[in-house]
Amino acid sequence: MRHPTVRRNTLELEPGIHQLAHGLKPFGIPAPNVYLIQGTDASMFIDSGWDNEDDHAARMAYLKDVGGPPLTGVLITHRHGDHGGGALRIHQDTGVSTSAHRLDQQAIEAERFGGAATLDSILDGGESFDLGGLTLQVVHTPGHTVGSLTVLIPERNVMLSADTVLGMTTTVVRPSEGDLGKYVESLHMLRALKPGLIYPGHGEPLIDPDDRIRQLIDHRIHREEQILAELSKAPQSIDQLFQTIYPNLPEERQRIGKEQVESQLIKLTNEGRIVADGEVYALK
Ligand SMILES: [Zn+2]
Structure with missing residues (x-):
């Protein structure tokens, strides 16, 4: 009898639907998930x-x-x-096409491809890829980045949410990206699609998508209420609000906290709902 192969x-x-999670864990969260989706006619990687x-070799060996x-x-x-980094190596090794959303195109070509290549196909959302079955x-x-994409597989009622929904x-939502x-x-749009299961960009599948997306929406409402409550006391700067809203944040997370x-x-x-006067924000 042939034993099933254990692959790290x-x-x-x-x-x-295969999940590959190689490499570094950014900020201590699990390594990025690459999904290999195989129909009867074609296979595609979602993220790279x-x-x-080493990570590239592991992905190619798995394939x-x-x-x-x-x-x-x-x-x-x-x-x-952690999501688009390995795409150019896969493209160079296999010749397959790379694709991403128009609004992240420039950043991917400059930062991920080092200006040495362009994306083969630019997406706007609404496209579909038929892999056979x-x-x-x-x-x-949009949100995490302006060009963020989510992929649905309707035959299975599953959603690949990348960093838009994590467990x-x-x-993180940076103003610059x-x-x-x-x-x-x-988030509201994804919730309305009622996925049965979410395969996120890091970590394990989310088995109660509706509950998780609702939690994420509630979290943003809670933060918004905190800020509005603070501003109702007095106009404040980003630094002042940050001190109240993210007390005791470790040094390496402080920049991200301020960006939030x-x-x-x-x-x-x-x-x-609010107005800025120089660096100080006040209720309108
Ligand atoms: Zn991300």
Whole structure:
């Protein structure tokens, strides 16, 4: 009898849907998930993990090991190095096409491809890839980054949420890359799609998607109420609000914490609920 092969950091979650989680754990959260989706006619990678030789070799070895229909593409969910980093190596090794959303294109080509290559296909959301028995439906879910994509597989009622919905942490929204107002809209949109299961960009599958997305929406409402309550006492700067809202945050997380406050203030300003006077924000 042939024993099943144990492959480090990889798992076939359900027939045709494989999770590969190689490499570094950013900020202590699990390594980025690369999903290999295999229909009857074609295979595709959703995301590509970090850009380094060892992780790339592990992904290619897994692909060779599982076999299946030919690899036809790598879809990059967003601009960050733990998701799009390995795409160029996969492209160079296999010749398959790379694709990502238009609004993250520039950052991916500059930061992930080092200006040495361009994406083969630019997505806007609404596209689908027919792999034979499994369809990848591309949904634009801006927020974490302006070009963030979520992929649905309707035949299985599953959703690949990348960093838009995570189980072990809330999602970072940096003003320079993302948009908190749009992020909350994206969460409502994904919730309305009623996925049966979410395969996130880091960590294990989320078995109660509705509950998790609701928690994430509630978290943003809670933070917003905290900021509005603080501003009702007195106009304040980002630094002042940060001290109250994120007390005792470890040194290495402080910059990100301040960026979250700033994203929240931009959202409230856009909604006309607060106004900025120089560096100080006040209720309208
Ligand atoms: Zn990310």
